[in-house]
Amino acid sequence: MSEGFPLYQLAEEHEELRAAVRSLAEKEIAPYAAEVDEDSRFPQEALTALNA
Numbered sequence: 001m002s003e004g005f006p007l008y009q010l011a012e013e014h015e016e017l018r019a020a021v022r023s024l025a026e027k028e029i030a031p032y033a034a035e036v037d038e039d040s041r042f043p044q045e046a047l048t049a050l051n052a
Contacts, residue, residue, distance in 0.1 A: 024049060
């Protein structure tokens with residue numbers, strides 16, 4: 001985050017949640033994104049990852 005704008009800085013808990021969601025998306029969802037787009041199908045892998 002930018003040190004010059006503390007008003008716009010997220011709380012530590014929000015930063016941790018953001019990092020956890022990003023990690024989950026990169027590991028469990030992103031690897032299937034191109035295939036899901038190419039096949040025009042529902043991203044079941046994403047739903048499974050988010051419900052785990």
